[in-house]
Amino acid sequence: MKKILILANNDVGLYKFRKELIRELVKDYKVYISLPNGNLIPELEKLGCEFIETPINRRGTNPITDVKLLWRYKKIIKSTNPDVVLTYTIKPNVYGGIVSRISKVPYISNITGLGSAVENGGILQKVTLTLYKLSLKKAHCVFFQNKENEEFLSSNISIGNKRLIPGSGVNLEQYSLLDYPKSKEIHFLFIARVMKEKGINQYLEAAEYIKKKHPNTVFNILGSCEEEYEEKLKEMNNKGIIRYHGMQKDVQKYFRTAHCTIHPTYYPEGMSNVLLESAASGRPVITTNRSGCREIVDDQENGFIVMQQDSKDLIQKIEKFISLSYESQKGMGIYGRKKVEKEFDRNIVVEAYINEIEKINKSIS
Template sequence: MKILVLTNFGMGLYKFRKELLEELINQKNEVYISLPNDEYVPKLESLGCKFVDTHLDRRGTNPFTDLKLLVDYIKIMKRIKPDVVLTYTIKPNVYGGIACGITKTPYIANITGMGTAVENKGLIQKITLMLYRLGLKKASCVFFQNETNRKFFIDNRIVKTKTRLIPGSGVNLEQHNFEEYLEEDKKINFLFIGRIMKAKGIEELIQAAKVVKEDYPNVQFDLIGVSEEDYNQQLGELNKLGVIKYHGQQEDVHSFIKKSYATILPSYHEGTANVLLESASSGRPVLASRVPGCIETFDEDVSGIGFDAKSVKSLVEAIIKFINLPYNQKKAMGLAGRKKMEKEYDRKIVINAYIDEINNL
């Protein structure tokens, strides 16, 4: 069977879907990957994937550029003649879905999160939802990573075909193995992993760090991730002042998780937050905004602490609450998170769901 995967960048495909690609290849399928060329493509090719270089502007809104992407997808499908197409993220879901409809190719879409274009009401949202209706119209199955997103798409008649709920991208329990909790220390370090951008709650985190450091100078805030918006100068200044420690983009996040007491994610919206899954799998408590895609990944006061999105006050309260927990309770939270990941978020669950739907075609 020929399987074509459409996505917007290599890192997400390699870090969160590598095991699915390996399983598809192990089952003697030809797997083609269509995405812009980046540093992860050689790694994906080493798994046995066949690369199709495809220009895609992840954040652009130029209709002519997007129309070209649609034409490119149609050409790719006519050349490869895949038996099934798997699509991830907004543009591949929309334009890949339309191309599949035109070429009469079965496809399975994955809503990895609604994104700012859908979350913020207005003209852009209306256009995006209209495009989604076209893109998902003939999908064999649409995977959702949280129930809130699925309900929104069904209630707004965006998707009328088969839907299925999966636990995000799942987590590789072996790669993010359980790590013994750090020894009790006067210094407590919190870890943020994610793209440095407003929608990830970076502004609230910076303000909260300033407030917390005034009363708890021994607390450290480590930030990991590429700056996708204009925060470089601000991060540099805060670094010099000792408010945060910015480490930039890191290939190996597990080593940072291992050295942390807890992970913080003040995101405004998520499909399912991979950083929370990886942190919990490693035995670390999580502090996360109470939004769909985050709230499902922890149990309140058992494996994590929730706070209101976009609220510096609520975030500060959650951080201080965690700081003041007895050491044994912090440690127990990490253990509870690992058990939750083993039971509910094993990546094998996601792989089996895909294999099942592909076999049903």
């Protein structure tokens, strides 16, 4: 039986966004998954995967730790002897790609976002691009989730086979079209880690302004919170400006009562899963004019696009949304659902992977 090794940095992303692909792969392959331990590992094992625990410091820049990861991948590839390696996120892409290249094992990399190190420039950008050059040069295929990432890396690195896919796609059965809520209050929804780069400052500023002018609005926040925002959220929650719900497993519960999702991020990501899931559920979205976000929004059709780090623009777009009739708001949600069905079905991503893996098999046989 042929073998596939998947290198990833966390269990949540692998299960939530790749389980449909894994279900297809285990039909014909022995599938190994290498990543840190987590609560969803048992679920991944139930799908038919064999788990190999691999500690990864996702945001760390310690070269000693990274060299250890490189050697860990070398041992894993030697022991599993895979026919194909699939890599996701920066460190698995870089170090998994380098080891696969050295080991002469075909590999497919997925650029889920370039990360702040590349976006912010400087010495870290140069180091990261050098590592990408070493890791991606001999990849059988490099999947990009947005055009901007593809153009940037391709202008700095010679990449052979590359394909643009619609992010991780969205499971249209799991995120079905929900009834649009009828209520006197208009509920807005922010779903992300509460951190500066996700646009939380702009969301909080908008909530404070809008709430005074439009008391019938509710500004919900879902997500884990960075320490610097804990007191501010607690204070604003106590004042009734926001409703902070913390980390939630069932976001669909909140989609049901939400009228609009607001995602004012300026964090470098491949394609926003929050926006895909919101649109699939029939919820209008307000988000920033950056790659990974604007692809999901046809401005004024299924939501509004705002300038990055611009609270005034965000406030204007929220007020514009509030001024719409119920039917217009609902219509935006339906338009978004149709757009996602056409362009972002997760089956498109699964088919792209199966297609590339079959090409590898044909070249070997």
